[in-house]
Amino acid sequence: MSTANPLRDPRDRRLPRIAGPCGLVIFGVTGDLARKKVVPAVYDLANRGLLPPGFSLTGFARRDWDDQDFAQVVHDAVREHARTEFREEVWAQLAEGFRFVAGSFDDGEAFERLHDTVRELDRSRGTGGNHAFYLAVPPAAFGTVVAQLQHHGLTRSEGDTWRRVVVEKPFGHDLASARELNDTLAGVFPESSVFRIDHYLGKETVQNILAIRFANAMFEPIWNSHYVDHVQITMAEDIGIGSRAGYYDGIGAARDVIQNHLLQLMALIAMEEPVSFDAGALRVEKQKVLSAVRLPDDLSRGAARGQYAAGWAGGRRVPGFLEEQGISLTSTTETYAAVQLFVDTRRWAGVPFHLRTGKRLGRRVTEVAVVFKRAPHLPFGPHATEELTHNTLVIRVQPDEGVTLGFGAKVPGTQLEIRDVTMDFAYGGSFTESSPEAYERLILDVLLGDPPLFPRHEEVELSWRILDPVLEHWAAEDAAGGGPDLYVSGTWGPESADRMVARDGRTWRRP
Ligand code: BG6
Numbered sequence: 001m002s003t004a005n006p007l008r009d010p011r012d013r014r015l016p017r018i019a020g021p022c023g024l025v026i027f028g029v030t031g032d033l034a035r036k037k038v039v040p041a042v043y044d045l046a047n048r049g050l051l052p053p054g055f056s057l058t059g060f061a062r063r064d065w066d067d068q069d070f071a072q073v074v075h076d077a078v079r080e081h082a083r084t085e086f087r088e089e090v091w092a093q094l095a096e097g098f099r100f101v102a103g104s105f106d107d108g109e110a111f112e113r114l115h116d117t118v119r120e121l122d123r124s125r126g127t128g129g130n131h132a133f134y135l136a137v138p139p140a141a142f143g144t145v146v147a148q149l150q151h152h153g154l155t156r157s158e159g160d161t162w163r164r165v166v167v168e169k170p171f172g173h174d175l176a177s178a179r180e181l182n183d184t185l186a187g188v189f190p191e192s193s194v195f196r197i198d199h200y201l202g203k204e205t206v207q208n209i210l211a212i213r214f215a216n217a218m219f220e221p222i223w224n225s226h227y228v229d230h231v232q233i234t235m236a237e238d239i240g241i242g243s244r245a246g247y248y249d250g251i252g253a254a255r256d257v258i259q260n261h262l263l264q265l266m267a268l269i270a271m272e273e274p275v276s277f278d279a280g281a282l283r284v285e286k287q288k289v290l291s292a293v294r295l296p297d298d299l300s301r302g303a304a305r306g307q308y309a310a311g312w313a314g315g316r317r318v319p320g321f322l323e324e325q326g327i328s329l330t331s332t333t334e335t336y337a338a339v340q341l342f343v344d345t346r347r348w349a350g351v352p353f354h355l356r357t358g359k360r361l362g363r364r365v366t367e368v369a370v371v372f373k374r375a376p377h378l379p380f381g382p383h384a385t386e387e388l389t390h391n392t393l394v395i396r397v398q399p400d401e402g403v404t405l406g407f408g409a410k411v412p413g414t415q416l417e418i419r420d421v422t423m424d425f426a427y428g429g430s431f432t433e434s435s436p437e438a439y440e441r442l443i444l445d446v447l448l449g450d451p452p453l454f455p456r457h458e459e460v461e462l463s464w465r466i467l468d469p470v471l472e473h474w475a476a477e478d479a480a481g482g483g484p485d486l487y488v489s490g491t492w493g494p495e496s497a498d499r500m501v502a503r504d505g506r507t508w509r510r511p
Contacts, residue, residue, distance in 0.1 A: 019045075019447035021052050021128035023097070023121050025114065027105070027145055028136035029059035030073075032244075033168065037199075038136060039074050040081035041439035046094045047084040048436075050444055054125035056097035058117055062104045070100035083437055097125050105137070105144045111152040118154065129161030132195075132446050136168055138247075142181060146188045155188055166195045166446050169260050170251060174471065175464035182457040195446045196460065200261040201453040202438030202445075204427075205397040209268045209368070210277075212395065212403065219393075220273075222372065223347070229390060230352045232369040232509055233265050235397075236361040238313050240489070241335070245326030254305070254337040254467060257357040263290065263463045264455065265397075266353055269368055270343050279451040283459070290462040294342045299473040304485070304497035306336035308360040311489030318360065318489050332474075332483040335359045338497040339470055354501055356508070360489040365511040366397035384416045392509075401435070402426040 024042065026034050045051050059070045074095075079086060099117050103110020121127045133149060135142055146165065149155050157163045165185065172178030185194050200206050213219055222228070235257055241248045248256065264286075271285040296302030309320040321327060321335050336358030343353065372391040378384075385408070392406040403425045411417040427435065445453055477483070485494035492510065501508055 016048075016050060017444065017448055017450075018050050019052055019055070019444060020130065021054055021126050022130035022132065022447050023056035023058060023118065023125070023127040024132050024134060024443070024447070025058040025060060025118070026134045026136060027060050027141075029070075030061045030063060031136055034059075034134075034136045035073075035077040036081050037437075037439045038134060038443065039077045040083070041437055041443050043074075043078040043082045043091070043094065044084045044437065044440050045444055047082075047087060047090045048440075051094075051447075052126075053093065054097065054127060055094065056099065056121045056125050056127050057094070058099040058101060058114070058121070060101045060103065060110070060114060063100075063102060065100050065102060067098055067100050071095050071098045074098060097121070105141050105148065108148065108152070111148045111154070115152050115154055129158060130163075132164040132166055134166040134446075139170055139172065139181060142167065143184045146185060150188045162193070162449065163189070164193045164195060164446060164449070165189050166197060166443075168197050170255060171196060171260075171460045172464065173251070173255060175461060175468050178457075178460055178464050182460070186457075191456065192451070194457075195442075195451065195454045196456075197442055198260045198264055198455050199438040199442065200397075201264055201455070202440075202442040203397060204435035205395065205401045206265065206268065207453075208403075209265070209395060213269075214273050223370075225347065225349050225351045227372050228348075228351050229371045229373045230354060230504075230506060231266075231269060232371065233262050233269070233353065233355045233367075234369075234509070234511065235262060235357040235366040236364060236492075236511070237357075237359050238361060238364045238490075240308065240313070240318060240360050241321065241324055241327075243325075245324055249327050249331055249333050252305075252334040252337065253357050253359070254334065254339070254470060258337055258339065258355055259463050259467050260455070260460075262355045262357060263293075263466065264459075265368055266293075266341070266355065267459075269370070270345075270348055270353070272347070277452065279454075282452050283456055286455075287458050287462060289343060289345070290459060290466065292344045292348075293462075293466050294344050295466065295469055296340055296342070299470060301500060301503060302340045303470045303473065304336075304338045304494060304500045305334035305474060306358065306487045306494030306497065307331075307333070307484040308335050308358075308489045309486045311360070311491065313360060313490050320486075320489070332478045334474070334484045336361070336484070336487060336493045336497070337470075338493070338500060339467075340500060341466070352501075352504065352506075354506075354508070356493065356497060358487075358493050362490060362492050363511070364399065367509075367511055368395045368397070369393070369509055370395075371506075380416060380418065385418050387417070387419045389420055394509075400426065401428075 101114045172181050267286040271289040274281040274285045307321045338356035341353045370393040388408040394404045405423045408418045409421045485496050487494045
């Protein structure tokens with residue numbers, strides 16, 4: 001007898017989506033990312049009842065641990081970083097599925113043990129042959145790990161079972177290396193089984209861009225070069241590089257953030273309406289827009305970079321980038337990057353998109369600001385609109401998630417004066433539901449095999465194609481003895497970035 005509930009329509013996306021029988025294997029489980037994001041997200045999913053009862057989590061790392069040691073590490077990570085409350089009964093059930101395999105990535109015997117572990121889980125926990133392999137490891141190790149998985153039969157799925165691989169950025173450091181990486185993955189997994197994490201796409205507010213644009217009638221008519229003056233996409237952080245010198249030095253702000261998060265945000269803002277919200281339909285539109293992106297001819301004017309010098313953050317004195325532990329004194333790695341881009345389509349002809357990101361800036365904020373043109377005529381006399389700027393739609397990704405519409409209104413009184421005001425939508429004020437963490441959403445999507453929020457290799461390569469000339473331009477400047485401009489920690493970046501937008505008479509917003 002069927003147990004399916006006839007009232008549940010599987011197409012109803014409001015219903016909670018619960019993963020079927022499966023397990024997750026994490027490589028690099030001792031790293032920061034696994035401890036702070038991935039492992040706590042797994043617990044939060046379990047706590048929300050979104051994982052199957054037999055779900056299993058296997059750690060793979062070069063540590064002399066047994067399952068109990070691993071469980072303790074997971075426990076500490078969950079206690080420190082999970083977002084939902086700790087519940088003994090949830091923990092106890094989850095912990096029964098913890099396994100640890102000790103070994104290095106080139107240790108064939110360790111992968112044999114992993115193979116046995118996965119088999120044993122299928123028998124004892126009912127994971128059904130469905131396993132995802134999460135590579136929270138440096139990209140240099142991707143090739144070795146996937147080759148080992150393949151060699152030891154871990155990538156083979158039988159019948160309806162599945163094997164998937166999850167990869168974390170950086171997806172290469174330029175177009176050529178990204179292609180190489182994609183080829184490596186493609187040699188082992190079909191593209192539909194490769195899930196590249198861009199955690200910005202898992203953020204509630206980023207997904208809301210699509211809702212705002214395509215669920216409403218009023219924005220579409222003005223979403224084009226007739227009405228939009230320019231678009232600013234900002235991801236500002238007040239933190240420095242912390243303990244991530246090893247990862248960050250030589251990578252820098254443009255590769256770390258613009259190549260992935262900011263170009264994805266830009267694609268969502270600029271793309272045409274997809275015919276549906278299927279992964280394929282979304283991807284087509286994002287690819288179209290990314291392939292129409294053009295850099296200005298003169299990159300010394302159309303791009304800017306900086307490096308933080310000592311200054312203040314959160315009321316305390318902080319060191320400059322070159323004084324951070326593990327950074328070479330001659331490093332030219334940028335901690336701030338800004339670029340001006342154009343989208344050569346009928347919709348966006350001539351509209352600049354200004355993208356910027358930086359560490360140790362004035363405050364932590366990520367937002368997209370669509371800045372509209374001024375009214376063609378202002379019939380109010382010469383002084384009434386002196387304090388009126390541009391109508392602006394701001395999508396605040398974080399913190400204080402929400403949307404703000406800025407427009408002009410009359411200042412109360414007998415005089416005629418028009419000033420900027422805002423109309424605000426704040427998530428906290430309108431919804432009682434709390435947003436899941438980006439990693440929760442994305443891990444669940446991996447386990448469900450739901451791909452719309454994961455960039456495909458074409459998008460990754462198109463993004464590198466956009467960024468490569470900027471990186472080459474900066475490398476040539478370095479070779480000629482140049483380097484990034486300095487900016488004082490706690491300010492809003494180098495003056496060269498202000499000049500970049502000021503040439504067209506524009507200014508950066510101070511969020
Ligand atoms: C990561 C970058 O992708 O995003 C980090 O590598 C950055 O450098 C982080 O700090 C910011 O993420 P979030 O979600 O805090 O904005």
